[in-house]
Amino acid sequence: MSGFDVLVAGGGIVGMTAALDLAREGRSVIIVDEGRHSGTTANAGSLHIQMQSRFIRMYPEQVADLERSLPLYPAGAARWRELEAELGADLEIKSSGGLMVADDAGQFAFLADKCARERRLGLDVHMLERAELARIAPYLGEAVHGAELCVEEGKLNPLKANEAIRTTLQALGVQRLDETVITALSPAGHGIEARLSHRGGQRSLSAGQVILAAGSGTGQLAAMLGVTIPTVAEPLHVNVTEATAPLIGHLVQHAERMITMKQLGAGQVVIGGGWPARFTGPEEFPTVDPASMIGNLSLAQHIVPRLGSLRVIRTWAGVNTTTDGQCVLGKLPGHDNVFSAVPGDAGYTLGPLVGRMAAALAMGRDPGHDIARFTPARFG
Ligand SMILES: Cc1cc2nc3c(=O)[nH]c(=O)nc-3n(C[C@H](O)[C@H](O)[C@H](O)COP(=O)(O)OP(=O)(O)OC[C@H]3O[C@@H](n4cnc5c(N)ncnc54)[C@H](O)[C@@H]3O)c2cc1C
Incomplete structure (x- = not known):
């Protein structure tokens, strides 16, 4: 069993950008990704800022929460522009309206x-x-x-963005296990032990902290620790x-x-x-x-x-x-060393911002935005 400072469960945009910030601060990080269902590799590259009428019409009961989350979207687009400069790569980001x-x-x-x-x-x-x-x-x-x-609305090219982030993570020494499913999570000493499955083979690894950035798989991972997060x-x-x-x-x-x-x-x-x-x-x-x-x-x-x-x-x-239209971001109830990091609607737009906030939480720092209402504890 090998030990890492942080295990990032899910290698989509949130997991990758959380890992980026953690690795830059000297944490040893491993990303584990099943590689099957990912919005990150399938999305359309819209940088959304105004409320999407699709959500207003489909989920009218969520409009109040959508409006309260609105300031995050310009911040999410701004974080993408910073990230493009940090990566030194052309991600085709255009804020052309x-x-x-x-x-x-x-x-x-x-x-x-x-x-x-x-x-x-x-x-x-x-x-x-x-x-x-x-x-x-x-x-x-x-x-x-x-x-x-x-x-301020715009677009980017997700193929270029994902590639540039992956390359930078490799250069920073972040390990990544692809086609690997996390099948169990359990507290072990001061950390967490994860059971992994890769093409029928099983292994374990341990980490001091875990960030659950597994998109629609986050609910299943949280359930392994007795916590409800209703990801769909x-x-x-x-x-x-x-x-x-x-x-x-x-x-x-x-x-x-x-x-x-x-x-x-x-x-x-x-x-x-x-x-x-x-x-x-x-x-x-x-x-x-x-x-x-x-x-x-x-x-x-x-x-x-x-x-x-x-x-x-x-x-x-x-x-x-x-989920319920809002980010699910914060410490898991009863687990001081496990954090959920699921963006709200338009999750590729919010991805690097949510990744950054999750990394800040794991390092005990201020995430820079009021995230109290995003707590996973709201699901009971
Ligand atoms: C077709 C489509 C178009 C979209 N277009 C846009 C758009 O234009 N703009 C926008 O802002 N958003 C868009 N989105 C939404 C956006 O892509 C997602 O919200 C965003 O990618 C979520 O990122 P994430 O990192 O949270 O999750 P994901 O990208 O879904 O990544 C989660 C990762 O976790 C892994 N995982 C899950 N369970 C486990 C497990 N047990 N063990 C190991 N790994 C696991 C999965 O394999 C996956 O790779 C679109 C989504 C889709 C599907």
Whole structure:
């Protein structure tokens, strides 16, 4: 049995960025990752700041909490920009603004109400009528009536970001066990012992502290220590088109329907937004649902008609994590050396910030934000 200062359970964006901060402060860190369900390797690269209408409509009971979490999103995007500079890599981060478009006066009124609430909460958001919108976003089709502009919103390229972080972790000497499942966690002396399974082989390792950054697997890991964290795995769909000349400058969303669109630096348009995928087979593998592909692409063309002439080169499904809409961040009740680190909605945007706050907690430092309401103890 080998000992580490910190075991990071889950090597997604939260686990990797927590490990980064800990390793930079001289902690010996090991990341263990099952490598099966990860939002980090499947996400669409939107840097979300304004409230997504999808959440307001699907979970109206969570709106008050979403609004209280709103200040975290600009901080999350700012942390990404810092991280890009620290890594010395081009992650294609662009804060070129986000447009949430409306098809009619009713949707425009819904956005105007949302915009007013968000302005009161400090966001730089504005309503744009059709003529003004056409000037800054000529690629939008005739069907678009108006939009809410969130000035700080943007995008990044997750493939580049994940690669750059992994390379830096390796250079810092952070160990990473891939395709390895944590099957048991138990207190041992002053630390924690973890049982690991890798392609049928079993082993143990011990660590002084554990950060549970396992996305939808966090609930299962917390349960091993007698703590409830109700993480739910939500399979979602993404399409990407062939490359084209610069077309879409903003992150584009819709007031009523699920969509996000953005163009990567190399010209491909990534079209996501939370259309459902499904789990199939004994491994419950996230699998594309053709109905989502058609629905997502039809909506994309409705908003940006020029997309109709592009071919889709790839489509995939990945697993998002939901809880109650807010981060689950803090010490596990009854375990002073175990911390949960699950971002709220738009978890890739929040990932490096949540990773940083989890690392600060593990080092006994101030996380820099009021995280009292994110405590895992709220689930009883
Ligand atoms: C299709 C899709 C598109 C998305 N688009 C966006 C977007 O555009 N913008 C945005 O902000 N967010 C987006 N998200 C959400 C975002 O990707 C996630 O919220 C974010 O990646 C969560 O990061 P994480 O590190 O908490 O968890 P994950 O990335 O899910 O990583 C958790 C890791 O833990 C590992 N794990 C789980 N259980 C165990 C175990 N028992 N033992 C060992 N390892 C374990 C898993 O293998 C996984 O690698 C999207 C999600 C999906 C699925």
